[in-house]
Amino acid sequence: MTQSSQPHPFERLTPDFILDAIEAQGFLSDGRVLALNSYENRVYQIGIDEKVPIIAKFYRPGRWTDAQIQEEHDFCDELVAQDLSVVPPMRVQGQSLLHYQGFPIALYERRGGRAPDLDNPDHLYQLGRTLGRMHLVGAVKPFTHRPTLDMQSFGYQSIERLLSGFIPASLEPAYRSLTQDLMQRIEAAFALYPDIRYLRVHGDCHGGNLLWRDDLAHFVDFDDARMAPAIQDLWMLLSENERSQRELQLAEVLAGYEEFAEFDPRELHLIEPLRTLRMLHYSAWLARRWEDPAFPLNFPWFNTERYWGEHILQLREQLSALNEPVLRIL
Incomplete structure (x- = not known):
């Protein structure tokens, strides 16, 4: 471009x-x-x-x-x-x-702090407690003006944006076919339990937006706050390591979370769909911001043949993840 x-x-x-x-x-x-x-x-x-x-x-x-x-x-x-x-x-x-x-x-x-250790059970437990309390507040009323995390904006619009001139011609057929399969699986997952509750959430709950200080997690940067299922603020706390490790991490987070808020276990079906939507949205975000001079400078690897080849490979792996059983609550 x-x-x-x-x-x-x-x-x-x-x-x-x-x-x-x-x-x-x-x-x-x-x-x-x-x-x-x-x-x-x-x-x-x-x-x-x-x-x-x-x-x-x-x-x-x-x-x-x-x-x-x-x-x-x-x-x-x-x-x-x-x-x-x-x-x-x-x-x-x-x-x-x-x-x-x-x-x-x-x-x-100005507030100081460091990123929490997401391999530390005590940190995960405290993060769960804080998010449980946060979601109690978030459930009191909906946002009126801020958006909802949905398949249209994070999925279909992201795919459309990337197909508007970013995906190399040699990879376009594979990308089209793969994203069609992904979105079918995501639609099926969301349709499975259409009554899952949406509430006001942080929306971008990764380690960079958490400051650990005085044995407490301090949440910063609510720029992506929106309406979404509660699991949106929980799944990013789980590592991408082997399944058994993720289930142990989930157990610690939910132990703290459920001291204050009830968790709907049906939302576990949305972890991999939400991860997939985030992957699609992230690449489209880079594409949408490519005219900002800071982006080519700080993301020089984006929009190269190698990047798109690796992106498609990651999406294929994610398609496999969408077909795996959901995590268990230990």
Whole structure:
């Protein structure tokens, strides 16, 4: 795919622009700007004069509406009100959603921590407890504006995007046939129990969005919060090691989870379908963002013949996984 000749909106985020945006919110910066690891949005640590630095998140223009972002913020505030360990956006004159020259912005207190050890049963148990409490809050009411994790947006639209010029011609027939088989299996899995409950979830519950500190898990980055089954926030805590290891990990997570929330065991049928949808969506996400200069720079292996060959191989392995028995609850 050719790169657009138009400058990307994020190219405006020079150090001077960033500092002006922060000082427009009433903060006096000491001039230090440190870019943090983020691609969908842009996130910076900003030095504040004689105070602790803050974190500034510049949302990708056009991805979310203001109403959708505000729902993310309000959900975080609901969780904090229940003494849950999440990092909510700061409020400036009562507002959590700020704006500067076309950029939605959120500011956060800086919090330290490390990724949890997902091979540690105590960590898994504590993560389960926190997610059980989080899902109690998430089940109180639905999102009104934020989307639902579904087969159309994560599956069919992802496939359509990649077939619009990314899949090499030599691999296109194999990709079409394989993704058709995958989506048939995914549709069958979701149709098996159509009454499974959807609730407000974190949506992207991997180790990078968890900070382990003081023997507690602190959840950050609710940018992908949406309506989904509870298992969406649980399955990413399980390793891709052998089945017996995943079942032991699942047992620890559910032991903590069910201290606060009831888990519907039928949702175990959705683990591999959700994993497959995430794989499809991830490749399509890279394709959708390819005109952002940060993506070719940081993902140089994407959109090569080798990448697509390996991607198709992974999807074939995933088709086999979709045909395996679901995990047992020990």
